[in-house]
Amino acid sequence: MNDQEIQRILRAAGLRATKPRIALVSLFQKSPAPLPVTEIVETMKDTIDMVTVYRMIEALTKAGILREVNLHGDKARFELTDTKHDHHHIVCTNCKRIEDFTDDAHEKIEQRVLTHSKDFSSITDHSFDLYGLCNACAR
Amino acid sequence: MNDQEIQRILRAAGLRATKPRIALVSLFQKSPAPLPVTEIVETMKDTIDMVTVYRMIEALTKAGILREVNLHGDKARFELTDTKHDHHHIVCTNCKRIEDFTDDAHEKIEQRVLTHSKDFSSITDHSFDLYGLCNACAR
DNA sequence: ATTCCTGCAAATACTTTGCATCCTT
DNA sequence: AAGGATGCAAAGTATTTGCAGGAAT
16 A cells, blocks of 8 residues: 555545654554554654654544554554454464454354344444464463 | 452462452452453552552452453453353443453354464463444434 | 644653562461 | 561653644645
């Protein structure tokens, strides 16, 4: 995805395509794993103010361009919503490496929950993450 | 569960059964939803130091008595591990109410992930949470 | 031109660390 | 008695708010 495309995405979401925002989306595209705010701040601190990073993330998350990922013992992380289709994470509890996996079985679970719940009638998002030891750490 | 039982649980985990810890476990038992640290601190601040709350939560989580729950747009929350068997949460994105649901289909997913992954060979924990609008907020 | 965004300064809130004392075992 | 646990003080991080100036539409 080039800057032109990023601009389109931002504008389509009703947001202005500013330089900091384009840089932020660009950064997310390069990252294989979801990023914590502090890491983004660290990476961009020479060109973009910390406060702006917080506000951009809030705005882009609200707009659906970013997605929050919460992992145990960790600050909130964010990733691009549309990078891969509906993926989840498996995290090594030792070295903290994060990998993706896909599985659509959770949709059936959501159906079932909706059917059984008397208090909820719509599901808009979900999180599904696994924790374990990667092969390197298991040795 | 009474204080006697809580004492047993703490000691079984190799921890001393102190008054603050018993009070903490007691508090969790009374709570229908996972609690954020700040809320615990607020509730106990007249009798227990803030620092102690942080340290207790760390110790009890490490011991497996508590379990971390991370929800979108929220600080880390904690709940008793053994209150209910393997439950998950459904969160109203508007009013933030949290309800539980159970479903063991995720176990099959875990099996499948293990079979397919070349980097992971064990899974020790998982998180699975849904977000939506509760009936009251959907109106 | 208008409205949205950004940067800076500062305030708040959250979390951790060190050490002396207390309490459980 | 010994070692773990707590409380207090203080430091270290993370996050939010207000406002003036700047940039995108």
